[in-house]
Amino acid sequence: MEKEIMNDVKKYQKLEKLKKIRDEVQPIPWYFDGLESLCDRIHPEKQLLQVTDIEELSKDTKLFRFISAKANKPLAPFRAGQYIGLIVEIDGVRTSRPFSLVSSPNLYAYYELGVKRKENGFVSNYLLDRLKVGDIIEATEPLGELYYNQIFHGKNLVFIAGGSGITPFISMLRNITEHNLKLNVWLLFGCLSEEDILFKKELDDIQSRRPNVKIQYILSEPRADWNGARGFITKDKILDEINTVKDKFFYIVGNRAMYSFIQEQLNELNVPKFRTIFELYGVPDDVTEVIGWPKNITALDSVKVFVDFIQQGKKIHETIEVSCTEPLLNSLEREKSLRLIINNGCRSGACALCRTKLISGTIFMLPEVKMREIDQEFGFIHPCVSYPLTDIHIDLSLA
Numbered sequence: 001m002e003k004e005i006m007n008d009v010k011k012y013q014k015l016e017k018l019k020k021i022r023d024e025v026q027p028i029p030w031y032f033d034g035l036e037s038l039c040d041r042i043h044p045e046k047q048l049l050q051v052t053d054i055e056e057l058s059k060d061t062k063l064f065r066f067i068s069a070k071a072n073k074p075l076a077p078f079r080a081g082q083y084i085g086l087i088v089e090i091d092g093v094r095t096s097r098p099f100s101l102v103s104s105p106n107l108y109a110y111y112e113l114g115v116k117r118k119e120n121g122f123v124s125n126y127l128l129d130r131l132k133v134g135d136i137i138e139a140t141e142p143l144g145e146l147y148y149n150q151i152f153h154g155k156n157l158v159f160i161a162g163g164s165g166i167t168p169f170i171s172m173l174r175n176i177t178e179h180n181l182k183l184n185v186w187l188l189f190g191c192l193s194e195e196d197i198l199f200k201k202e203l204d205d206i207q208s209r210r211p212n213v214k215i216q217y218i219l220s221e222p223r224a225d226w227n228g229a230r231g232f233i234t235k236d237k238i239l240d241e242i243n244t245v246k247d248k249f250f251y252i253v254g255n256r257a258m259y260s261f262i263q264e265q266l267n268e269l270n271v272p273k274f275r276t277i278f279e280l281y282g283v284p285d286d287v288t289e290v291i292g293w294p295k296n297i298t299a300l301d302s303v304k305v306f307v308d309f310i311q312q313g314k315k316i317h318e319t320i321e322v323s324c325t326e327p328l329l330n331s332l333e334r335e336k337s338l339r340l341i342i343n344n345g346c347r348s349g350a351c352a353l354c355r356t357k358l359i360s361g362t363i364f365m366l367p368e369v370k371m372r373e374i375d376q377e378f379g380f381i382h383p384c385v386s387y388p389l390t391d392i393h394i395d396l397s398l399a
């Protein structure tokens with residue numbers, strides 16, 4: 001009994017703390033402080049965030065809540081579904097990873113991110129094990145094209161999420177319910193087991209209060225007593241839920257394996273590509289298994305990269321040795337002595353922020369990446385999804 005009361009007191013204190021943060025931060029009065037300030041507010045080059053809370057969402061996922069670390073700099077607004085890049089320096093290596101914003105875009109006071117541990121992952125393990133309440137961390141502005149577009153997407157939306165791929169959909173659902181948007185939403189959420197269903201309580205609550213939101217959890221490794229759907233998100237399961245693909249718009253978020261599988265299912269249902277939008281979480285675990293990878297090149301192979309870049313106004317030429325199976329951007333960042341800073345956002349080939357001039361040599365680019373024609377014509381690559389197959393020469397000063 002005493003324990004229960006203490007828990008309630010703690011919950012109350014937490015809610016009070018959140019309420020105080022919300023009440024203190026108001027949307028900036030854009031119309032009072034001019035266009036330049038508006039642009040800077042929407043597209044700040046970088047933001048400084050301070051961790052205010054860390055909560056456990058599952059055994060391998062935590063929720064991080066951040067406020068702006070600068071009193072006179074409110075957080076940049078975002079569209080539900082977008083992500084920010086968290087920029088970290090870990091043991092001398094400066095890098096970043098994108099994370100979808102979980103919080104509602106209607107809250108100006110804080111951002112929330114749900115970070116899942118990746119086995120041997122460089123940044124996710126750092127965030128989960130070393131980031132503490134009070135720490136300050138750099139971040140990009142909100143980025144990404146995965147958000148609701150009322151002109152093109154219509155009124156019937158199908159969200160397909162795998163594991164931590166649920167995060168942008170939580171923000172989108174929060175926005176839909178807060179604004180009472182007249183949209184029909186079907187969420188198909190694939191997880192391993194019941195324990196892996198992130199935000200289940202909130203999702204169940206939304207479903208029970210909103211007849212326009214239908215949610216199906218599909219577990220690939222459920223316990224024997226699970227009485228929901230089992231297996232993978234197949235075309236039959238999709239049709240069971242949504243009845244027909246006609247007039248529906250599909251959003252897919254998850255890892256590469258899940259995406260390829262869902263894309264096949266949607267092809268079989270004759271869903272046109274222009275009725276889908278997707279976000280892939282990170283590079284493949286093993287690029288040598290990707291279709292088109294040259295079979296004679298293995299994880300043991302390395303090549304030389306000749307890098308040109310500008311430092312203190314002078315053009316520098318350096319040579320480094322890198323693995324063929326690591327994304328070039330990671331290898332360049334890992335070369336601590338060069339202290340290269342390469343602009344990046346999505347690290348999955350979508351945003352083009354990392355575009356880099358390839359002077360010579362051959363790279364393998366992940367097949368699903370769509371380069372702009374102009375970039376291809378002039379020999380630009382996206383190092384976040386490029387793997388060097390031969391010695392290569394790149395010039396970072398020509399981006």
Ligand SMILES: Cc1cc2nc3c(=O)[nH]c(=O)nc-3n(C[C@H](O)[C@H](O)[C@H](O)COP(=O)(O)OP(=O)(O)OC[C@H]3O[C@@H](n4cnc5c(N)ncnc54)[C@H](O)[C@@H]3O)c2cc1C
Pocket residue numbers: 083097098099100101113114115116117118120121122123124125144164167168279280281282283284285286287323325326327330346347348
């Ligand atoms: C738009 C977007 C939104 C995202 N949102 C979320 C989110 O909301 N929540 C979430 O948990 N995740 C999210 N992710 C994934 C997240 O950005 C990271 O990819 C994830 O946390 C793993 O990062 P890591 O640094 O721990 O792993 P990494 O260290 O980057 O490892 C990932 C893979 O990189 C390869 N790799 C790395 N180093 C090497 C090397 N030395 N040699 C060979 N291969 C190597 C391996 O294949 C490895 O499996 C999102 C990704 C994108 C693109």
Ligand code: FES
Pocket residue numbers: 343344345346347348349350351352353354355382383384385
């Ligand atoms: S960081 Fe977005 S394409 Fe490379």
